[in-house]
Amino acid sequence: MKKFGKILLGxxxxxxxxxxxxxxxxxxxxxxxxxxxxxxxxxxxxLSKISNTLGEWTVYGVRLIMKYCHGDxxxxxxxxxxxxxxxxxxxxxxxxxxxxFVILVSAxxxxxxxxxxxxxxxxxxxxxxxxxxxxxxxFVYRHSRKEIEKNPELRNKDYETTLHACKRFLRxxxxxxxxxxxxxYTEEKYKLQKPIYKNLLNPKTGGMATALSAIPNINxxxxxxxxxxxxxxxxxxxxxxxxxxxxVIIKKYKIPENLKNKNYLEDREYRVNFKNWIEKIWxxxxxxxxxxxx
Numbered sequence: 001m002k003k004f005g006k007i008l009l010g011x012x013x014x015x016x017x018x019x020x021x022x023x024x025x026x027x028x029x030x031x032x033x034x035x036x037x038x039x040x041x042x043x044x045x046x047l048s049k050i051s052n053t054l055g056e057w058t059v060y061g062v063r064l065i066m067k068y069c070h071g072d073x074x075x076x077x078x079x080x081x082x083x084x085x086x087x088x089x090x091x092x093x094x095x096x097x098x099x100x101f102v103i104l105v106s107a108x109x110x111x112x113x114x115x116x117x118x119x120x121x122x123x124x125x126x127x128x129x130x131x132x133x134x135x136x137x138x139f140v141y142r143h144s145r146k147e148i149e150k151n152p153e154l155r156n157k158d159y160e161t162t163l164h165a166c167k168r169f170l171r172x173x174x175x176x177x178x179x180x181x182x183x184x185y186t187e188e189k190y191k192l193q194k195p196i197y198k199n200l201l202n203p204k205t206g207g208m209a210t211a212l213s214a215i216p217n218i219n220x221x222x223x224x225x226x227x228x229x230x231x232x233x234x235x236x237x238x239x240x241x242x243x244x245x246x247x248v249i250i251k252k253y254k255i256p257e258n259l260k261n262k263n264y265l266e267d268r269e270y271r272v273n274f275k276n277w278i279e280k281i282w283x284x285x286x287x288x289x290x291x292x293x294x
Contacts, residue, residue, distance in 0.1 A: 009069060010240035016065045021127055024058030028134035048171035051134050052113045059113075063105045070244035074105065077292075078250035082111045082222075085173050087215055089208055089255075090114060091278075092224035093200055093285070094179040098238035103177070103224055106248040111222060112173040117165070117207065136174075138165030159210060159265045166214030175222060176215070178207045180278065184233075197286040199293075209264040209274045216261045225249040225285050229294040249288055253281060 028051055035047050066074065082088070088111055092103060100116070107114045113135070120139040122128045131137045140162055148154045169176050180203040183189060195202045212218055229245035230237065237243045259277065262270035 006240040006242075010236055013065060013069050013239045013241075016069070017062060020058060020061035020065065024054060024061065025127055025130045025134070028054050028058075029130060032134045045171050048136060051136075052172050052174070055113050055135050056109060059104045059108045062101060063108050066101070066105060066244075070241045073244040073246065074102065075247045076106045076110075076250065077247065078110065080222075080250060080252040082252070084112055086112065086220070087169065087173055087218045088112065088175040088220050088222050089211055089218055090175045090177040090222045090224065091180040091203075091208060092177075093226055093289070094181050094184050095226055095228060096184065096233040096238065096243070097235050098233075098243055099179075099226055101238070102226055102246055102248060106224065106250065107175065107222075110250070111175050114175045114177050115169065116177050117162075136168040136171055138168050140165055156265065162207070162210045163214045166211050169211075169215060176211050176218075178211070180204060180208070180282070182207075197282065199289040200282060200286050203278050203282050205271075205275045205278050206264065208278070209259075209262075209271065212255070212259065212274075213262055213264050218260075219255055221253045221255055221281070223251045223253065223281060223285060225251070225288050225292075227289055227293060245294065247292055247294075249292060251285075251288075 031050055031054065032047055035044050090103075090107070090111075092099065104114055115135060115137045116131075117140045118128055118132065118137055123132070123139060132139055148158075166176070181201040182204040183201070185201055189201060193201055208221075225248065227247040227249075228243055230242055232242045256273075256277065259270065259274055262274075264271060264274075
């Protein structure tokens with residue numbers, strides 16, 4: 001009987017989230033029609049602010065769904081203060097497909113709307129396509145290491161493409177988000193990497209450093225540490241409540257002045273300094289997760 005109840009709960013949560021996203025993105029699509037007719041920069045900035053508000057409403061809908069279907073099981077630990085008129089860089093560890101919902105809900109009305117770089121290969125998914133067009137979440141395509149080794153010029157192309165994509169974030173205050181590990185954590189990946197951390201894979205810093213190069217007026221980095229009680233990580237476990245017991249610890253870090261207004265591609269010293277700074281935060285993050293595990 002309990003198993004049947006979980007199935008019903010999972011189906012209900014899936015339907016409610018789809019309804020919430022459909023309503024939210026339908027409103028976003030309607031509101032943004034003028035930007036495709038009248039190509040004025042001031043109009044795009046104005047509509048971007050309205051879109052951010054609708055985006056927050058949509059995330060709040062997901063937040064209510066999680067609260068009333070899964071209970072108050074998401075614990076957000078945050079003693080920081082944020083300015084909704086500022087830009088931030090955000091990062092987190094990456095454990096599950098569900099992380100995106102956990103991060104969005106944890107950040108909802110706490111920091112400016114969290115926005116993600118999205119893989120260009122996913123453009124055909126309606127919600128992702130609309131996020132690109134209405135919420136200024138850019139598509140990026142990064143060539144593989146093998147492709148770059150064959151043609152080093154592709155590195156420059158990827159860098160310039162990312163810089164250009166970041167300019168879309170300037171239309172309204174946003175939190176530019178990146179999964180620092182670059183991939184979901186699994187025991188297999190942990191054994192393969194052999195990182196010095198107990199709970200994390202090694203961080204990758206290129207994406208965040210490039211974003212900071214594109215938007216030098218960002219003053220703070222926001223770090224999310226996600227901890228699930230269960231070891232289940234699939235989407236169905238999120239929907240049916242198996243992953244409901246979750247802790248999110250949010251920390252804010254002042255970005256050192258020597259890491260601003262730099263060129264990530266050409267400035268080796270900047271790359272080293274940025275990497276060292278993130279790794280120091282990663283050390284602290286690893287200890288936080290160890291201390292606050294269920």
